[in-house]
Amino acid sequence: EIVLTQSPATLSLSPGERVTLSCRASQSVSRFLGWYQQKPGQAPRLLIYDASNRATDIPARFSGSGSGTDFTLTISSLEPEDFALYHCQQRSNWPFTFGQGTKLEIK
């Protein structure tokens, strides 16, 4: 199965800062990589699909890039509501797999 490795595990930043989260796949997933945001006590919400497409109602400050094995999620200017847990997921091969998550916390 494809292993997704997210880095770093935790990021401490301030509102207004720019942040880039990384997700690396153990083998190529083409562009079939997505990102989810999860706030405490809530279900994950799809942010980005197929590497760079924003899901419905996702603000433009969220962007995704990458292909093959290396992907990034960028938040251009952090809002208070963006401090959450972020997961990447691949749908290229069965079984679908998730990364271990990156926690974005307020500095």
Add this chain to the structure above:
Amino acid sequence: QITLKESGPTLVKPTQTLTLTCTFSGFSLSTTGLGVGWIRQPPGKALEWLALIYWDDDKRYSPSLKSRLTITKDTSKNQVVLTMTNMDSVDTATYYCAHTTIHSTSSLYNWFDPWGQGTLVTVSS
């Protein structure tokens, strides 16, 4: 508007069988291209995909759990049921169901959107 909600026991004993029901609205699993998946998340740990069923009754399972999982659908009730046998403490997790599609006209091909609120299942004697 698509919504999903998980239901089932909050506490099961080791070796018992867990049965979870996902009740959804806003779509039908008789519609070509649609599906429902199950994903779980142990406390403080990563998400793990478990199983998925499509409108045509095509079923997919996580290889590591395949021997313990069964996914079925009841189209008339708008429900998907997941059973997991021989429960153990390591299966303690929040279990989510989620909508997906493999319809040719959808850009969200095999992505999970939206998700249910999740249900916490604790395995303990």
